[in-house]
Amino acid sequence: MAYVPGVALLAALVAGCSAGSGADDPAADSKPGSPTVTAAPPGKYRTLPESCSAVPRATLKDLLPGTAGLPAEQQDKVYEGTANVTYDTDRKVGCRWKSDAPDASRNLSVDFERVVSYDPAVSDDDRAREVYAKKEDAAALPAPAPGGKPGGAASAPADGTPSGSPAGTASAEPSAEPSDGPTSAGPDEDLRPRLLGGLGDAAFLDDALARAGSTAQRRTVSVVFRTSNVIVTVQYTEQPALVTEVPDSRELQEKAQALARNLAETLSE
Template structure:
């Protein structure tokens, strides 16, 4: 009787080859880098990889205008005030800030600037989209919502009369007065009367202003204005406030708003350079 030849190891080798082929072949349409597989591109990164030095972000001439009390100080004290105080942070690539404060006989002015660089760790979500979510959270906390057409701050930014002054807005129509666009009664005309909190046009990718005069029943006449804007993956917050020396005095709300907006626009220009 003839016996079949048997070569040790051949059967095992054949089984291994078949097994590897089954595991390594994969799906012809799978994301394994082979031709025919889908190409998944990660979301694009944000424009900004670093943040500016916050205490040097505001030009000295502008800083002196925002803090008039500093000009009355001796040179060494003035330098200390204008140098500012850096905010405590554990990652200067992600979040930085600086604050300034100057006392004058009539009032105390304070300023704070914060920069936050947002990074998305989800490859399907871009840094810009993540930053937009951070910005929208701040906008919601301020009690504002985003309509289809953001409300322009023409009267404040240009110095136009509060009643619209016959100027032309988008589409050639006259700009609405504060009472029409915000639902608040027209200002009495005093310098302390300011437009209410609102969304802003032409500042970064999105922006709003929050006006915070003293609360009812408060004896302090402090007035704070915040301007928050987003440009790409960076969210910037400007807080500008005045505390009069006497409780009978009222801060000039319009001036605070105009100067806070002017600084925010300057910072946006600097970031875009």
């Protein structure tokens, strides 16, 4: 019976060591009331479409009219397009097409970029907003007109500055207000580079006229839009064969916007 207290003391020491072993447990370091970091939600899109199949052949026939007169095999080659070189098809893909006709040459390109945020505190959508905003800033769109009223057609200088009027008419006050109207441009619609409404989560259109070589004039219309964490860029270029001709801004803008809206609908399916 004299050894009972010693046994009890040993048991107490063993119990104390077992209780103290929690000091090496990471969970024991957490302090009551510490904020819990919740990872931002992922973007809607986890993959991208096959870029060279994203544009229907009927649309390509309309955008590349010079291809219709070619032999069947050559037509197929043009409509197949050329895929952009990419090392991660889940992040960025693109395709381009080219058509040469007696009246003009035309080029079309479509690019898809899936934005991923590697910061758990920043969502893919928020990161995509930042990437899109940089593209919009780089386009240097005209400032909104006072009162938010759309302006008229812009002039078409030959020095390569953005323009929206094939006829070179006098410019009214520019507008970068989103346009929610139909794709077809009315006679009084401002054709200058501008924000677009009703296309994805945000969109803008750029229109640039430049000299190709020493004489020919080339017009490129770009439509860029963001939907969730994917940014799509459509570029449509026309260069007339005659040096005296200026590519029709309204026609190119209508066709580029129609294709962009079609791609946005396809992504949403």
